[in-house]
Amino acid sequence: MAQVVVVTSGKGGVGKTTSSAAFATGLAQRGKKTVVIDFDVGLRNLDLIMGVERRVVFDIVNVISGEARLNQALIRDKRVDTLSILPASQTRDKDALTREGVQKIIDELSKDFDYILCDSPAGIEKGALLALYFADQAIVVTNPEVSSVRDSDRILGVLQSRSKRSEEKRDPVKEHLLVTRFDPARVERGEMLKLEDIREILSIPLLGVIPESESVLRASNTGTPVIMDGESNAGQAYADAVARFLGEEKPHRFIETEKKGLLKRLFGGRAA
Amino acid sequence: MSWLDFFRGQRKEPPTATAAKERLQIVLAHERIGRTREDFLPKLQQELVAVVARYVSIDPGKVNVNLDRGGDMSTLAIEIELPAPSAMRVVAQAR
Numbered sequence: 001m002a003q004v005v006v007v008t009s010g011k012g013g014v015g016k017t018t019s020s021a022a023f024a025t026g027l028a029q030r031g032k033k034t035v036v037i038d039f040d041v042g043l044r045n046l047d048l049i050m051g052v053e054r055r056v057v058f059d060i061v062n063v064i065s066g067e068a069r070l071n072q073a074l075i076r077d078k079r080v081d082t083l084s085i086l087p088a089s090q091t092r093d094k095d096a097l098t099r100e101g102v103q104k105i106i107d108e109l110s111k112d113f114d115y116i117l118c119d120s121p122a123g124i125e126k127g128a129l130l131a132l133y134f135a136d137q138a139i140v141v142t143n144p145e146v147s148s149v150r151d152s153d154r155i156l157g158v159l160q161s162r163s164k165r166s167e168e169k170r171d172p173v174k175e176h177l178l179v180t181r182f183d184p185a186r187v188e189r190g191e192m193l194k195l196e197d198i199r200e201i202l203s204i205p206l207l208g209v210i211p212e213s214e215s216v217l218r219a220s221n222t223g224t225p226v227i228m229d230g231e232s233n234a235g236q237a238y239a240d241a242v243a244r245f246l247g248e249e250k251p252h253r254f255i256e257t258e259k260k261g262l263l264k265r266l267f268g269g270r271a272a
Numbered sequence: 273m274s275w276l277d278f279f280r281g282q283r284k285e286p287p288t289a290t291a292a293k294e295r296l297q298i299v300l301a302h303e304r305i306g307r308t309r310e311d312f313l314p315k316l317q318q319e320l321v322a323v324v325a326r327y328v329s330i331d332p333g334k335v336n337v338n339l340d341r342g343g344d345m346s347t348l349a350i351e352i353e354l355p356a357p358s359a360m361r362v363v364a365q366a367r
Binding site for chain 2: 048053054055056057058062067068069071072090091217218220221222223
């Protein structure tokens with residue numbers, strides 16, 4: 001039986017799709033059969049971040065409406081063979097998604113995959129609600145910024161009241177906090193919320209901290225999930241988070257400022 | 273990158289912004305066409321399968337449609353798995 005994991009945040013632009021792509025790739029790299037579904041119908045972008053935009057033939061709406069079979073719509077990743085992508089539709093609107101349709105897709109995928117990642121759209125409308133409805137676990141992506149933390153709190157409330165697990169009064173959805181775009185130097189200068197503050201306010205277990213990093217833009221430029229950039233801090237931080245997700249103990253890295261000597265101040269670069 | 277990198281010679285990797293622009297140009301060119309006319313792929317597939325099924329009994333689940341969108345040219349590959357010759361004869365006799 002597959003685990004359904006929603007990547008959500010409430011707020012837009014905090015790194016849901018970047019994190020979905022990185023996580024799905026990371027799980028697949030560790031041999032887990034993983035599929036990542038784009039729920040942002042009308043504004044699909046996961047295909048670009050995964051670098052498969054030229055190969056999209058059918059999408060989730062085609063499958064729900066019976067125009068294509070699920071295995072025809074799944075795009076198999078050419079870099080990691082245990083990874084598949086189910087794209088969102090670019091032309092239809094969100095009403096094309098139905099709970100019954102999504103249920104059927106998840107049931108069918110459950111037979112073949114270990115993990116089903118649902119990349120949620122921003123907001124708390126239909127697409128976001130459907131993305132989280134079937135979740136067993138949730139990765140809540142949060143920036144160290146007031147509006148993002150507030151929206152994360154809001155989405156946690158939605159997870160606790162409007163998911164299938166909550167409706168059926170089963171064990172609640174397992175929640176994980178993933179802080180992204182974290183900049184220890186700004187925290188040190190008192191310009192950014194501290195990690196402890198975010199943890200205290202949201203009070204859910206911390207899965208990982210992804211540092212602000214130039215490698216994220218480079219990765220999206222080329223359509224390569226940033227976790228494949230093993231030299232970058234962000235790539236390594238995602239790999240750590242995936243390891244923790246699978247139960248390994250890993251100390252958090254990149255959460256404190258690098259102590260720079262005089263030479264490095266003069267000659268050293270920026271965050272990799 | 274610090275000014276010292278200038279002396280270190282070549283960058284390790286080429287800049288990625290060009291790749292971003294090229295990818296966007298290709299994907300948007302295709303999407304803009306798609307906006308003005310209906311997506312024909314589902315219907316094309318159904319009709320192709322119907323035509324083939326007139327001659328051979330095929331499993332609709334064993335039809336694969338692959339597309340590679342390019343700047344100058346795109347390739348559409350439709351792969352239909354045909355059953356063993358014995359099964360084909362059955363259809364032919366039935367007609």
